[in-house]
Amino acid sequence: MKELQDILMLAIQQPAMNDQLKLAESDAVAVPDCLDFTLQRFTYDRPLPVEDVAMVVYQPAKRGQSAAIELRYCVAGSKYCTNPGCTDQVCAGGNKHDKETCNERVPSVDMITVRFQPGFIQSLQKGNTNSTLFELQSKKPFVKTITPCTKSKKVLEKMVHHNYEGILKNIFLQSKALELLLFSSDQFIQNDTDERYGCRFLTQMEDREKINKARDILLEQLDAPITIRDLARRVAMNECYLKKGFKATYGTTIYDYFQKERMEKAKGLLYEKGLSVSEVAIMMGYSCISHFSTAFKKHTGLKPCELLLR
Known part of the structure; x- marks a missing residue:
């Protein structure tokens, strides 16, 4: 629901x-x-x-x-x-x-x-x-x-x-x-609660729904990064409002939220599914394994290969 x-x-x-x-x-x-x-x-x-x-x-x-x-x-x-x-x-x-x-x-x-x-x-x-x-x-x-x-x-x-x-x-x-x-x-x-959100426009239900829709789009395509401009167009909201509203609602920027969820999914694929580092990197939309490893270590504190050894 x-x-x-x-x-x-x-x-x-x-x-x-x-x-x-x-x-x-x-x-x-x-x-x-x-x-x-x-x-x-x-x-x-x-x-x-x-x-x-x-x-x-x-x-x-x-x-x-x-x-x-x-x-x-x-x-x-x-x-x-x-x-x-x-x-x-x-x-x-x-x-x-x-x-x-x-x-x-x-x-x-x-x-x-x-x-x-x-x-x-x-x-x-x-x-x-x-x-x-x-x-x-x-x-x-x-x-x-x-x-x-x-x-x-x-x-x-x-x-x-x-x-x-x-x-x-x-x-x-x-x-x-x-x-x-x-x-x-x-x-x-x-x-x-305008003070809690820091965004008066978020008191309107339709604007809250647009922010939630933006989050849903991010979660649906963790393997395909989307620009903020395209995301704003898809939810029919001004880019500035989208960025400000997203951070006020979820406590983080759009990029950081996306990366966090992306790496959490990658962590599950590595640790629970037992897939290889290269397989997970490709599934997460990375063309370069080293870039994936860097992003993964930044989020988890471990290299992907270190997680597999646990």
Whole structure:
């Protein structure tokens, strides 16, 4: 899912590590006339540098409908005992315990989405003519990114770990979702993320999509370098905006990102597939093996032949 990849790229700024994620559990709940809640919990074998990230996704009002708001979160979490009888408060053995000491505790990456129905947002704003939720006045859709506050993360953990079922589950999720909406609204007003990105134009969804498309093009053709001019043409964006927006989004230049992913792929072909240095150099688009070896050592600290000996 594209939305999943977008927020993962912000939370784990080492894309090659995303392959380590394994879907451990998922849940989807629709609270009628209120919201849709989805959870995807991923576990991993090796330590991952996860940065907690939240997105506020706004769709402007349409004829006969209020604006729609979606909150997306990617946060570091924990999967506890696999026994369904084990909760945050009581272990499967019946003893009280601290979550941090759970013997079956496994680190996770939790992807949580809360999408509020337009009618529900409209009902919240009835009678309030002086202001709107999140001070939303734009006629265009946009995405803004914030770092989840401590209060929001506590709410998210409760939404993931609870024992409610049926109608009680709906009531519980609705109450917690409103807390998230409240905390996010406070943060949104106080902490505009134009400063985080350093690019005001990136608050527009269509421009964010162009940056993501540029990244996808790079990943699709790691064996065929593309110029920034051609890349800008393919995504229909000004070269300067593309370079600035790419670095603001992914924390590195287009060239460095491409080289890093290129060498990571080469590393896999050498170490896991057992291909020869010359074979990998050709597959990665190098006509000169020495140039490939130089680039590989710069990225990994090893010559390709040294990796093969390990």
